[in-house]
Amino acid sequence: MEEPKSSAPSSRSEPGQGGQGDGAGGAIILFFILGLAASLLVGWVAFPALLYSEKRQPVDFNHALHNEIVDHGCASCHFFRADGGFSGAPKLAQCIECHREANSDDPEEIRFVEEYVKPGREVPWLVYARQPDCVFFSHAAHVRLGGIDCAVCHGPMGESTSLRPYQENRITGYSRDIWGWNIAGIKRNSWDRMKMDDCAECHAQARVPGGSVQTQKDGCFVCHK
């Protein structure tokens, strides 16, 4: 009977032998690194790119320009209603107070007047800071009672000359600003993220009276009503 020529069975029958073993180890490390690199690339680059869809605001609003004209800073347009409710993004009626006609030859203003003011159509602003529906947030408690500046949570929005793109989370449907633009969740400024931990951090620092009798911390139902 003839011996089988193939060496594969013999290498298998002698595991851990000299050079053969070293070569296999190198391959393993290489493939490990390949897998690691690929997944890191997916996790850090591809995933965030896929997770968010980017939208433009309907009108490119210049906060800085308006801020120079108005008398009461942010509150000129983002005001508290008589009952303490916060108005949020302005309604068309407010804009019309000044923009019944275009006040300049700025093409964006002219487009705004043509597309929204004349037909009386509300501007579908995309709200960067909108919290999920399961969160109750009162501006009155924070701004009026707590004396917190708008910029603490919203950043220097009032100084922007153009509206940055709005990124919408494809799974939740909420704005990227809640998680923060840094996908790792690292923040440098107080306004970089708006997650529950960020609320809790500030509440802990400010020693906000707790809602829970048991833990002396904020009870769940302070925000999740």
Next chain:
Amino acid sequence: MKIDRRSFLAFVLGGAAGTALSPLPWKLTDDISIWTQNWPWTPVPPKGETTYVDSTCTLCPGGCGIRVRRVEDRVVKIEGRNDHPVNRGGICPLGAAGAQLLYSPWRVRQPLKKMDGRFVPVSWEQAIGEIAGVLRELREAGTPEAVAWIADTDRGTTAELCRRFLTVYGSPNFIRTPCAQDAWETALYLTQGQRATAGFDLERATFLLSLGSGLLEGWGTPPFVFRARGALKDNNGRFVQAEARLSKTAAKADQWLPILPGSEGTLAFGLIHVLLKEGRERKPFVAAHTAGLEELKRQALQEAFSPEAVAQATGLEAKAVVELARAFAAAERPLAVCGRGAGRVPGGLQETLAVHFLNALVGSVNVEGGVIAVPEPEYIRWPEPEMDAVASKGMQTPRVDGAGSERYPHARYLLNRLPEALLQGDRPAVRVLFVSGGNPFYSLAGGERTEKALARIPLIVSFSPFLDETAAAAHYILPAPTHLERWEDVPGAAGYPKPVVGLARPVVPPRFATMPTADVVLRLARRLGGPIRAAFPWESHEACLRQTLGPAWETLRRKGFAVEEGFKPQPFETASRKFEFANADLKRLAAFRPLPAPGDPGAFKLTLVPFDTLRLTAALGAPPFLVKALESEILLKNDIRVEIHPQTARDLGLADGADARITTPQGSARVKVYLTEGIRPGLVGMARGLGRGAHDRYLAGKGVSANRLLALVEDPSSGLEAGWGIRARLERA
């Protein structure tokens, strides 16, 4: 270098490690959790400015003040008005669920006309024109009395406009749907000579005896009654419930007397018997303010009302009857009430009289903590309309329901007698029927016979905002706006002891092409012309309301209600100026006799007793919030459950939850059984309000309607509907 299995495993491991070091798993977990907590398909009120509008609820005769919260133009919540005298912040489940009626999918969106059995949309112009045409023909034929109108109230401008329309048209057949107030109003008129509704000063009573009234199950104005129940507890008062089943009211009472159903009147006379025999009546009040006591003595001191006889009739012990009478008489401010369940069936007049006599004997009439005669509102003072010969002749014909006839001289409305009247003759006595509330196709007892009788009417016009049973059977639907979309003056609150008028206002603009019923009346009048047109000088219902209320309009518009805070009951208006236990009118009434449940006790061994619950409504279909909150003891999936005592179940060989068939002389239905010791053996308890033939998918097709199994029972003393049950058979199915 080889790519083998190990390399692959290394790649996977590297991938796993890399993934763990990337934000992917953590971010994904977070996003998925946010997604699951905010399902995109769960409706969430829009964000926007919150505003409150004060109005008056018109879903029942309660007239509670409501505070409606809106976000932008959307109604999101209805609460009770804290400053309203009737409900003081309270609200019943139906009132709270009112927004679901506004946004209900079973709303009628435009006028509909039935053609070949199907509804097709028509214009208001066409619908009103065609109906006016039929009305004109009837008048030309000299039979204006063949028009009838069923409404759920006879008060306020809308009801008065409807009635005025019938009057100048020439028909006396305006019919208010029945309720316990019918019997109370007649009792007040016969004993006190007052045209008034009965108010009950429940808050200040210290001993409350309820003869089957579901005080916590929709009787009177629920939030007012709930508060009164609390006040009674605070006053260390006592609350006794006499009822055959352990209703929610009985369960909350200080004492539950499980009397035999239908024996409430006998018990009242039994208590009167003990009071009089032992001389426990309030002598100063009786001497100064009443007349005819001797006649009452002759009536109540009969052997039939002795404690022993009453014990036999009610299923109580004689001792319990005597003790109850003594405790009632000894209380500082005792008060007895009647009107079974939610008070939707008037009950016998003699029975209500017995309860009223009981109150009079202990001095609880027109005093603090007693029964108060609340005068009918008088703000509607329109000039008498001019009538032509046709109208005068028509108005002199007897009413189709027999109210006010020789036989029933004191009855004002007898809707329960309408079906039999319609079945007489080759042509039904009513040729055109308008229905603005009450949903008679569902809420009248009598099963198929009633339905067949009503269906004989050649032209039925429903004003229902919803596709209810009557609307479905109608030939035209002229949808009115819902209670949150229209102006309405709301005089009186059921059972509230002071005169009060509320104003309902449009909280949101009408959602659909609806028209207030009063405006339809004005348009019909304009179409018919002549004296009919002349009787309605108003441009619209709103204009009529403004003009009618005069200076009160502004107050009502601003405040929402007007209450006579310092109201004092008026003196008795009988010939003797006293409360009369006996007089010529009372003497003419058929004598008290407990009405048996219809049916042959030999063939039907059990008795079916319907009951009311706050979670189900009568004429109006219950909105989804209420149906969802129905307990499994009443509705299990789509099956209605009937209550029976375990002993009854043993005799019938039925286990809890078993399928069964209930049969009464009126009909038969499949049910499931619920065993409870909270009902007397031999009885079958069934909730009213299910078994809907029309309505939305949240309500339709669930359970069976008790009204289809019950028969109409006419009270011999008044003609009023007095059915409390029917003989029945229950078999395994």
